[in-house]
Amino acid sequence: MTVTYHRNTDLLYICLDEHAGQVINQDLAEDVHLELGEAGRIVGIEILGASKRVDVATLVSLTYAEVA
Numbered sequence: 001m002t003v004t005y006h007r008n009t010d011l012l013y014i015c016l017d018e019h020a021g022q023v024i025n026q027d028l029a030e031d032v033h034l035e036l037g038e039a040g041r042i043v044g045i046e047i048l049g050a051s052k053r054v055d056v057a058t059l060v061s062l063t064y065a066e067v068a
Contacts, residue, residue, distance in 0.1 A: 005056060012050035017043040 002015040020043035023035040028045075032053075035044035047053055 005050065010049055010051050012047040012054060012056070014045040014047075015043070016045075017041075020044070 002018065004013045004015070005011070006013075017037060020035070020037035020041075023037050023043055026034045026036055028034050031048035033046045033048075034042055035046070037043040050056060
């Protein structure tokens with residue numbers, strides 16, 4: 001699992017499977033999108049306006065990559 005936070009766009013992306021291949025995007029809620037792989041398995045989660053939904057500072061305890 002990889003968690004990436006893009007500060008400039010306030011986008012948080014959680015990648016559950018980096019080798020998923022082709023995916024289908026599905027809206028879960030406003031500004032929250034799932035990437036579904038084979039057999040409808042969740043392979044990624046994209047959260048737009050992440051700082052409004054998640055305390056980004058708490059992600060420090062995780063291993064993550066931050067993209068400026």
